[in-house]
Structures are given as C-alpha cells and as structure tokens.
Amino acid sequence: MEYVSPEGLRIDGRRPMEMRKLHAEMGVVAKADGSAVFVMGNTKVIAAVYGPREVQNRSQQMSDQALVRCEYSMANFSTGDRMRKGKGDRRSTEISLVVRQTMEACILTHLMPRSQIDIYVQVLQADGGTRCACINAATLALADAAIPMRDLVTSCSAGYLNSTPLLDLNYVEDSAGGPDVTVGILPKMDKVTLLQMDSKLPIDTFDNVMQLAIEGCKAVATYIREVLLENTKQLEYHRGV
C-alpha cells in the first residue's frame, strides 16, 4: 500500500514532516488538582493529576521523596471497534509504566516527601500516538496542579514508510508494519527522557527519524508554552491583577 504518494502527500493529506493539528486546554476537571485535554489530530486524551496527597499504601511511603503513580486507560469507544477492557491489559500496563517513569524523571519529588502524586490518563479517541498525547497531557496537568518540575516533557512519534521519514504517525500509518520511534524530551535542558523503537531500521536512517521526532517534540513544546502563558494570563485576570 502506498503511504506516501508520488507528489509527496500522505494518506491524510499531510506532508511527511508535518504534524497533526494540536489543541490543548487546561483545568477541564474541576475535581482534580490539575487537569488537561490534549488533542493531536483525531487522538484525544484527558489527564488528571491528584496530589501531592497522603500516601494510600503506607508501606510504599518514601521518607525523602514523593511517590508517583500513573494509570492509563482507554474508553471502550476510543478505537474503531468497541474494546472490551480498557485497562489492566498488557499494553495499558506498559504505557502506564512508561508514562510514570517519564514524568517521575522531571518532577522534583524530593520537595514533597511522604506524599503521593497520582496521574490518571484517559484516552477518549485513539488514532495513533496515544502514548505521546498522554505524556503531553500529563505535562500540562502537572503544570495546572502547580507541581514543581525540572522542565516540561514533550513527546512525539516518527516512522519510516516508502523510504520517507514521516512525523506524527496516525493509526493507519502506525499499523503499516514499519518502524515507529517515540521520543520524549525535556526541551529546555535538551535531554531525551523517553525513547522507544520497534521493527527494523538501519542505524543512519534511525538517526534521521529520531531527529525528526525530536523536532516534533520541540514544536509541541512551543505550543505547550503558548497554552501555559495564555492560562496564566487568564488566572491573573481572574485574580484581578
């Protein structure tokens, strides 16, 4: 099947280096300490952060830092065919672990000892790149909850089909059987915190694809900064500053 036409257009009409349309909102769940919705094309994810709060399981309490927990689940209607179980399966457990470890690396946990920070991510619509959207949504939700972090964490994926590196794969491109590289970076510090790749790639091609994904992450970071700035202006306005 042709994923990149001879004119250089992908199935959804994008160019190979073009990201899907981004949209984000903060403070969407009133009950949560921090929350955000992050949309990348047709993939829509909602994240809620509760914490720092008392540790639920005393035996897991750490005296010098905060405990970070994460749960990833998908709504039954999020994929094309209705899913039976949206959490507890292997894929959801793996993504929960990945998101937890990624966010834990950038939260300043030593400032909140003996407490627990819960990050819950719910996928409402899945069209490829759910892992990336989850991390981006979690970053905004943590910022909304005023949890101190070293830097933002932004994430984006890239692949390689029909000999072309493609940025931000959707579901059809992701299931094509080609390589899928997911990258998560701390943009200001210019460090990579998450890197996952499957399928096969020659090493120099891998380098190109990874650089493309990092560029995507930086574009997401620029957008997230705009959203944070706008949100802060709204908060100032409401406080009458």
Add this chain to the structure above:
Amino acid sequence: MGLSNVVGDLSLEMEVDAFRRLFPLRFYERHLSESIRPDGRTLKSARDTSVALGAVASADGSALTKIGSTTMLAAAKMEVMTPSADAPDEGSIAVEYYMPSICSPLVRPGRPAEIAPVISKQLYDTILSSGMIDLKELSLISGKAAWMVYLDIYCLDADGALFDAALLSAVAAFSHLRFPVVSLNDEGRLVMVPEEGNGDKSGKEVVNKEKRKLSLSSPPFSLTCALHKNYILADPTSEEEAVMETFVTVVLNSSGHLVSLYKPGGPVLTQTSVIQDCIALTRQRMKEVQEILDESISGMEID
C-alpha cells in the same frame, strides 16, 4: 469578624473556608435558614446545564453533558448480532457506566467508586423501562440479524447529581445516533459499509438506506433532590451530597408520566407531601432540560 457569634463555643475567630471544612453541617444550616446555598443558588434551582452532541467522532452517536461541574461523556456504538430465539424481531441495548480515576479524588485504582455499579444498573433499568426505544426498530432481518447498541457513559468529573447527568447524556447520545449503513455480503452476512463517497464498489444492495435514526418516544428526564430536616435541595453538589445523606431521584418522561422513583433509605424519613414536592420540582426541571436538549439537536440538524 463575622462568625464568632455562630460558633459560640469557640472563642477564636475562624476563616470561612476552615469553618466550611470543620463544621460542614453547621455551615450549610446557616445558609439553609436564609434559603440560600453556598454557591448562591436558591434551594429549588439546578446548576447550569449544557449538552454538546457528537463529542466523539468515532462513535455512531455521542454526547457530552455538563451539570455545573459534573461532566459525563456518553458514546454509542452499534454492531450487528443474531437476535435471540424468543425475540426474533428485536435488537438489544447494553448500557454501562464507568467512573474512571480522573473523575474524583475519592476514586483510585484498586478502590473503585461504590456508587458506579449502582448508577449503572439504575440507568439500564430506567432506559429500558421508560420505553423510549422500541427494540423492534433495531431489527434488520427478522430472526437473522439485528442491531446491538452499546452505550458507554464515562464520568469525567464527579460533582454531585451523577445519575441526572448520566441519564441526560444517554438520551442525548441516542438522539444523535445514526445507524451505520449495512449490506449483504457474499456469505449472506450483513457487513457494515464504510461511508465513502466513491460509491459501493461491490454493487451490493444496501439493506437499510432509509432507516437511519432512532425515533425516541417520550425520553425520560430526572432530578435528584437532597433532603435535610425540612429542606429540599434540588441538584446537590458532591459537597452537599456528602453532608446530607438522604436523596430522592424522580424520573419523569415528556408525557408527564412517572417512570421511576428512587429513595434508597437514608436518615431522613419523609412524608408523601415531600415526595410530591420533589415530583413538582422534577416537572419544572424537565421543561428546562428539554429546551436545552432540543436546542442542541436543532443546532446539529442545521449543520
């Protein structure tokens, strides 16, 4: 300042927020005696309600409803199935209600919300017994194929009146539902045809071209009221629900019939006049909600 005459036994002055946390019952009674609630509403009024149809693009019908901060997302997906032998002309509906961990600080992995399966059953019973949907409309080929509608409702923010918001989102999602197009394939089975403009390549006969949406007869609407001493509070928030432990949920349909009444115990024992008052409040609320729903349906039809 302020509250030292109310909190007679405490000689300290106290901030309003602290008083609200430490003595919630007295905080509320202080408001109720003036016939007002902390968020400024009167005892009879419900919070701002909104309905947005088509919130989930990949579902056959969906709706996002908000009552105050309480947010529910309902999405319906349809599949073809074989009808059961004792009802060959009828399809089937499955309603599930979930409270994922994002909705409330009280819900955590390993400690699911106790109220979720209760509301799930209540919703299923109410929707089926209201007769809003004629199961015969879901039949495709008698005895061989019929529609199965899976309705999943997710609570995204739990701030009281969960059943009301969930029922409204279910009714809205059913109003928005559009049947997928199906045709008979070579093995004589019904398959869904993708909605593409390039026409039906296989040239197969489309089985249900004309019948594309559900006709809902007298959809049900509900109102939950919290009871405390002699007071009736319509549409309680989660804080009010935590303080007042007795609730009555009344479900009416648009023809004015009583579909269901639910008062699961609670410390306040009521006389029937109180129930009549709740029914009257529900009738009024139903008019408001029906307008809101009709507006969003007609807004969608214009598109």
